[in-house]
Amino acid sequence: MEHYHMNLTLKVWKQKNKNERGRFETYQVKNISSEMSFLEMFDVLNEQLIAEGKEPIAFDHDCREGICGMCSMYINGRAHGPWHHTTTCQLHMREYKDGDTIVVEPWRANAFPVIKDLVVDRQSFDRIIQAGGYISVNTGNAVDANALPIEKHAADESFASAACIGCGACVAACPNASAMLFVSAKVSHLALLPQGDPERKIRVVNMIEQMDKEGFGSCTNIGACEAECPKGISIENIARLNREYLGAVLDGGSQNAI
C-alpha cells in the first residue's frame, strides 16, 4: 500500500469536567503519516499542543492492540471510526486523505457521563457486572481440566460472547443508548456453560434490573450495536437474553424468590 502524508482539520470535543458544558475545538495537524494509527495521530496533536503551551486533549487508551476497550472515540458519526470490527487504535490514517476534516466526539449517553474531553465514565458497566456477571465458586483445589463435559457448539458460542471487551461502542452507536448487546454478551457467555447454569435466572434478573437503574435505554432491535461492535458480538445474544429473562419469570422454581 502506498505510503503518504496528509494535513488534517480535527474538530474535537473539549469538556473540562462532568458538569461543564463542552464545545468543539478545531485543530490543524500536519504531515500525518498514512501508516499511523488514529491514536498516534492524536499523540502527534497532543505533542504539538504541549509544545504550544496548550492543554492536551484527554482521551482513554491502554493496550493499543484492540483488546482493552478503552479508546472510546466517536469519529465522524461512527463508534471507533468507519472500519468494521476495529477499535480506535486499530483504525489507521490510510482511511483518510489530505485535507479531510474529522469530527471526534466522546461516547454520548447519560449512563456514560463525560469525565473530561473524550474520556467517559463507564462504571455503569462495572455495576452491571457486579449485579450478576460472575459465578459463585467456593475456593479450593483447581478442578481438572475437562472434568466437566461441555458441548463444542456451546463452548464456541460462549467464547464468542466472552470476546466482549466492554468498550461501550454498542451503547454509543444505539439511538436509545441501550446496553442490551453488552448485557446479552455477558449473560450469554455464562448461561451457555455448566458453571454459569445454577445462577442463570437470578443473574439475568439482577443484571437487567441494574441496567435499567443505570439509565440505559431499551432495545429496539435496529442492529447498530452489532454493526459497530469491534468484537463482532451478534444480536443473537440479545435474543438469548430475552429468552433467559422470559425463562426467569416463567420458572416457578427455587431461584424465583427474587
Place this chain on the structure above:
Amino acid sequence: MSWKNYFSTSVGKKLQMSLTGLFLILFLIVHCYINAQIFYNDGGERFKEAAHFMGTNAVIRTIELGLFGFLILHIVQGLMLWSKNRSKRTVKYAVSAGNATSKWYSRSMALLGTLILLFLIVHLKAFWGPNRYSQTFGAGELDLFTMMRDEFQNIVYVVIYVLGCLSLAWHLVHGFFSAFQTLGLGMNKYKGMIKTVGIAFSIIVPFIFALMPIAFYLGWIS
C-alpha cells in the same frame, strides 16, 4: 420474579410491544382476508356476508374489545418507550451514523406508527365508527360496500389510504422481525426465515389493502 416486576422492566415493556404487535399482525391477516372478498367483484355479496359476521358475531365483538385494548397498549407503550429512549442521550451527537449502521425504517418506528395512527383515525371515522354507531343507536348495520365505493371516488381518500398502507408496510418490515427477536427467537437458525416471511408479509398485506381504494377509484370493482 413476578409478572408485574417483569413487565415493568425495559425488557418486559418490549415484550408488551412484541406480543401486542403480533396480535395486530394476526388482526391484519383477518382484516385483509375479509376485505379482499370485494375482489370477487360480485357487487359486494361475499364481502357483505363476511362483514356482517365480523360485525355481529359475539365472539368476534369480544375479541374486538381485546383488539382495541392491545392497540391502545401498543400505541401508548410505544410512544412512552420512544420518549424514554430519547431521554437517555441528553447531549446529541454532532455527526450521526445515518444509514451506515442501521436501516432508516428501524429507527423511525415511532414516526411510522404515528402516521399509521393518523391514518387509523381517518379510517375508523369513515367506516367502523358510523357502522357501530348505527348498530347501537340507529338503523342497524350500514352497507359498508357502498360506503367504500362512494368514499374511494375521492382521490384525496385514495391517496391517504395508499400513504397509510405505505407507512404500515415500512412499520411491518422492522416490526415483524423485531417482535420475534424480542420474544427471543432471533437466533441465526430462524433469523433468515423470520426476515423473509416478514418482508413478504410487509409487502403482500399492505399491497392488498392499498389495492382496494385504487380498484374502487379506477372502477375495477363496481
